[in-house]
Amino acid sequence: MTIQMYGFWRSIAAFRVRVALKLKGLPFEETPIDILSGEQFKPDYDGINAEHVVPTFIHDGHSVFQSLAIIEYIEDIKPEPHLIPADPKERAYARSLALMTIADAHPLTVPRVRNHLAKTFGADAHAIEQWGKHWTTEGLVTYERLLARRPPAPFALGAEPGLADICIAGQVVGAHYLKLDLTEFPIVARLAERCFALPAFASSHPFEQPGFKARH
Numbered sequence: 001m002t003i004q005m006y007g008f009w010r011s012i013a014a015f016r017v018r019v020a021l022k023l024k025g026l027p028f029e030e031t032p033i034d035i036l037s038g039e040q041f042k043p044d045y046d047g048i049n050a051e052h053v054v055p056t057f058i059h060d061g062h063s064v065f066q067s068l069a070i071i072e073y074i075e076d077i078k079p080e081p082h083l084i085p086a087d088p089k090e091r092a093y094a095r096s097l098a099l100m101t102i103a104d105a106h107p108l109t110v111p112r113v114r115n116h117l118a119k120t121f122g123a124d125a126h127a128i129e130q131w132g133k134h135w136t137t138e139g140l141v142t143y144e145r146l147l148a149r150r151p152p153a154p155f156a157l158g159a160e161p162g163l164a165d166i167c168i169a170g171q172v173v174g175a176h177y178l179k180l181d182l183t184e185f186p187i188v189a190r191l192a193e194r195c196f197a198l199p200a201f202a203s204s205h206p207f208e209q210p211g212f213k214a215r216h
């Protein structure tokens with residue numbers, strides 16, 4: 001089986017897929033699409049992903065987009081180790097935790113939103129940073145509240161890391177970009193620490209990607 005992913009070092013959605021592939025032990029090649037310079041809108045990439053976002057996942061020539069759909073697809077083609085529980089109630093809880101960032105918190109901070117704030121409303125770099133900090137913090141506050149009601153044991157759904165942990169760790173990556181202090185979110189911070197102690201998470205972190213290292 002061949003797996004190719006179009007991603008970008010800074011993409012939190014690509015981070016989620018990278019971690020899932022590594023937890024599954026599936027080798028893949030990553031092709032960078034520079035979403036900061038607008039490569040996602042170029043005709044070549046339009047042919048690959050009509051939504052003009054990363055990641056795009058290609059498995060034996062079959063293309064899948066949207067990180068949640070990709071992770072569920074990966075779970076289907078390689079069930080072990082499970083990232084999504086089989087029990088319907090647990091499965092729904094894992095997806096709910098995942099969607100809190102995928103559907104609600106993360107979309108507010110992506111480049112197309114930041115660019116629109118600048119172009120249409122004249123927001124400067126400081127205002128855009130404050131916007132990012134506000135919505136990233138809101139996501140962390142929500143995860144802290146959720147995890148306080150069902151404490152990680154030691155991962156969000158139990159003994160092994162899975163979909164929910166991947167997504168919560170992605171929200172924490174957003175906090176790393178903005179240098180947010182996690183002291184006020186101790187349960188989230190402990191869970192993220194546990195995740196990033198694992199090579200699959202640590203080596204997937206944006207700051208560990210060749211594209212980041214080449215720039216800094």
Ligand SMILES: N[C@@H](CCC(=O)N[C@@H](CS)C(=O)NCC(=O)O)C(=O)O
Pocket residue numbers: 010011012013014035040052053054055065066067068102110111112113
């Ligand atoms: N919900 C999508 C998010 C996709 C997305 O917005 N990706 C960002 C990077 S994390 C992107 O490519 N943004 C391009 C832009 O905003 O122009 C997923 O989880 O895959």
